[in-house]
Amino acid sequence: MYFTKKHGKEGRSIESGKLELLKQVAAGIAAQFGSSCEVVVHDLSRHADHTIVAIENGHVTGRKVGDGASYVVIEQLATNDPQPRDHLCYLTKTPDGKILKSSTIYIRNSKGKVSGILAINYDISRLLMVDDALHDLVSTGDQPQPEPERIVNVNDLLEELIQQSVSLVGKPAALMNKEDKVKAIRFLNENGAFLITKSGDKIAKYFGISKYTLYSYIDTKQQEGK
Template structure:
């Protein structure tokens, strides 16, 4: 297992519990990946560094690397803050068509602060093909379960663009040509998914929507105001 190097200098007192938890969990990454075999990937995310959250990784299902980014699923967990809960045994699909069964285990300190997640991704594509073939042989074949496509990348900018595109698809319109009402709707949706917890999110969303950063800040404030919403 490879892991991110320690940053030099003394740790801040408030960071001790989070860092100790991360160091305690790191040895599990290799062990879990070895247990499930070559079709398994185990990823340790550190939410203290959301743009490069992958702290440790073993296996290769999503083709990411240490220092890479979380997916839109991770952004959703990040958006929930300390209210985040585990997500177990959910199915998703990679852009190249592989089916992945995943579990996301939230990591929290003794005080209840969510500081990361341990994710297990198992490529079950071949297993599903075999199961479908066997079911057909015994006359009990059924329609395969639909799964959503999740975009995985080391580049958090690419992940953000994917989230924005998904929201545009749900709204049924391209946002740069939309009204302010439509822009507020997408900004509210992106905020709910944790996008604006990333350091350069406002700049990237502004570029995508072809508006100024000041406009995005103003729209974000408007959507967060009590009793308002897009």
């Protein structure tokens, strides 16, 4: 993993007392808002494949304790941003088409390090159906709505990042030259793809190169940065 040295997890763990408090808060929020409200606690000291340490109403996204990170968690693990801003009241979308109203709250430990994430995902799909029915009666003009972000599991996230890298280059992998592949792989590295278990094998196979070549492209970028 090429993020180990650059984005070490020392000092990131959630203290046990705070973790128990977060679990209690998660259960309280879920009970208050009902079965459509999923509340997730991510521990950033864990591997990206297993960051979920508590979840209420996991049926909303089909996740459970021990499952891996969503994109927002991967992003924090990759950048190790010391002062991330909470992302509140934005839309997300599950693979089966549910629209969720989501909030992401960053949790810091006693050392001030971002050690966890409390995520709230409220399924508003049925409410949107009511809203659509009333829209023609109350609307005075159409306003563009933002495209919901997708909530995906780790394996689907890697596939999505690979497709984004291909779109960035603008040609399929089979037609890419060395420069194209370097560009695509650097995009994947900068967006946390190599935090995912066995991602190197899958990415190398996808672009038709060896793992040695794959990591040499990353090393070249790191040397240029120095």
